[in-house]
Amino acid sequence: MGGLIDQLARAWQGGPALPSADWQDLLRSPQDAYAVQAGLAERLGWQPSGQPQFWKSGGPDRHSPLSHAPLAPSGVRQAAPNQPVHFGDLKWRHPGAEAEIALRLARDLRREDLTGLRREAAAAWIDAMAVAIELVDSRWQEAGAAPALLRQADCLSHGGLALGAWHPYRPLDWSTQKCELQIHEAAPLRACGSHSLGDPAWGLLDWLQHACHQACPEGQVLPAGSVVTTGAWLVQAGLQAGDRVSARFEGLGQIELRL
Numbered sequence: 708m709g710g711l712i713d714q715l716a717r718a719w720q721g722g723p724a725l726p727s728a729d730w731q732d733l734l735r736s737p738q739d740a741y742a743v744q745a746g747l748a749e750r751l752g753w754q755p756s757g758q759p760q761f762w763k764s765g766g767p768d769r770h771s772p773l774s775h776a777p778l779a780p781s782g783v784r785q786a787a788p789n790q791p792v793h794f795g796d797l798k799w800r801h802p803g804a805e806a807e808i809a810l811r812l813a814r815d816l817r818r819e820d821l822t823g824l825r826r827e828a829a830a831a832w833i834d835a836m837a838v839a840i841e842l843v844d845s846r847w848q849e850a851g852a853a854p855a856l857l858r859q860a861d862c863l864s865h866g867g868l869a870l871g872a873w874h875p876y877r878p879l880d881w882s883t884q885k886c887e888l889q890i891h892e893a894a895p896l897r898a899c900g901s902h903s904l905g906d907p908a909w910g911l912l913d914w915l916q917h918a919c920h921q922a923c924p925e926g927q928v929l930p931a932g933s934v935v936t937t938g939a940w941l942v943q944a945g946l947q948a949g950d951r952v953s954a955r956f957e958g959l960g961q962i963e964l965r966l
Contacts, residue, residue: 708739712746715861718846719751719779721798725846727853737774740859745921747862748777759812759930763841763863764914765938767903773913774863775921782842782867783934791963792869794842795948801850802842802866802946802966805939806888806954808907809839809870812935815928818919821912829911835873836907838960839936840888840952842866851944868936871962881906885957888941890950896941907937 711733714725734740747753754760754777761778784792813834820832844866847853851864858864882900889895904910918929946952948966955961 708733708743708746711743711860712750715743715747715846716750719747724800724848727847727849727857730857731854734856734860737772737856737859740856741921743860744776744862747860751779753777753779756927757930759932759934760918761868762914762918762933762935763865763868763937764910764917764935765903766910769904769909773910774859775914775917776859776862776865778862778865778868782865783870784868785870786872786962788872791951791965793965794867794869795966797867799866799946799948799966800844800846801944802844802950803942803944804888804890804946804952804954805841805843805943806886806941806956807839807841807936807939808902808956808959809837809868809934809936810876810907810911811835811837811873812929812931812933814931816915816919817928821916821919824912824915826909826912829915830876830878830908832915833876833908833911836876836959837873838871838954838956838962840869840954840962840964841936841939842868842964842966869962869964870934871960874959876908878908884940884959886940887953887955888943889953889955890943890946896943898941901940903938910937911935
């Protein structure tokens with residue numbers, strides 16, 4: 708795995724994208740892909756001890772295994788009031804945008820806190836939510852056509868994350884939640900209740916279990932303030948440097964970014 712970790716780390720730091728054919732036979736399982744993720748996060752210093760971590764988590768439906776990935780802190784950016792978030796300093800290969808809801812961990816979480824924790828109680832560990840735009844990208848030459856395990860190893864094709872204002876977390880009827888994703892002045896994409904899991908908090912327990920066991924050695928904690936973005940409501944591919952992207956969730960706020 709070390710060779711793949713080395714090459715992905717170079718690509719994350721601005722090096723050339725990798726041909727998937729050179730690596731597609733290396734990974735045999737999701738566990739192999741997670742091992743590459745963990746090595747990449749360690750190599751690039753994404754999760755300093757005691758500091759909040761950044762993650763993405765999600766899946767196609769409630770009947771399929773969820774997937775998770777650590778995020779590079781340098782690409783996670785908090786919006787200032789009424790100001791766009793700028794990402795022009797990052798190198799983009801195949802950028803796309805996803806309108807999402809991010810959640811924030813209220814307090815330090817230890818492995819033992821997960822004992823007996825039920826899915827419906829996991830949201831008690833969250834104190835805030837925010838409208839977000841995840842920028843997706845790839846370190847593979849084939850981008851979204853690369854094999855699934857290679858895309859998982861590449862942190863689920865993450866590129867960057869723009870976070871809007873934080874609001875106290877509360878359960879909502881997400882089936883009626885309206886959202887929009889707009890590029891420049893084009894007609895916005897619109898959806899209602901379009902989250903694949905029906906509720907951004909539904910997969911929290913899966914993420915907490917993964918993050919605690921993957922990124923927190925025995926005796927350490929998943930720090931308070933850690934953030935997870937929870938899956939797309941709307942998706943727009945084919946973006947270019949200089950594009951302006953905005954997302955709005957009715958009643959929850961909006962955010963704008965510029966590539």
